Amino acid sequence: MRPRKPNWSTEQKLLLVQLVKARREGLLTGRHSCRETATSRRWAWDEIAEEISTAHPDVPRTGKECERHWFIEQAKAREAMLTQKSPTEHINPVTKLVLEILRLQKNDTDFRDGAFYKDALTPI
Secondary structure: OOOOOOOOOHHHHHHHHHHHHHOHHHHOOOOOOOHHHHHHHHHHHHHHHHHHHHHOOOOOOOHHHHHHHHHHHHHHHHHHHHHOOOOOOOOOHHHHHHHHHHHHHHHHHHHHOOHHHHHHHOOO
8 A cells, every 4th residue: 555645735735726827728728628638738737746846855746646636725715715704704825826716717718708798799
């Protein structure tokens, strides 16, 4: 049996989220698209893992681990968004950054789907 790796530190999580934000176009577009896109996405996750492992050599991470942890952080952020009582309530910096990325992703999707154009075409 393989020994368990230590939990992700806050610094590792922040770095992961910042790297995902920097590469969000290549990583966060359509999970079920062509093979070429899937391959480039895999390379992007491997590059992120390499950067995290370089910054924190004591606990090397793989691309698969980084991708999995990104989805965990997304789930935590969505849960925090639903359970947050007030906008002034304290949210940890990782969750705050993930929510920012999710908002950017939603805005990009709305723009690509033409939601902004539909509003402009409706008569007043």
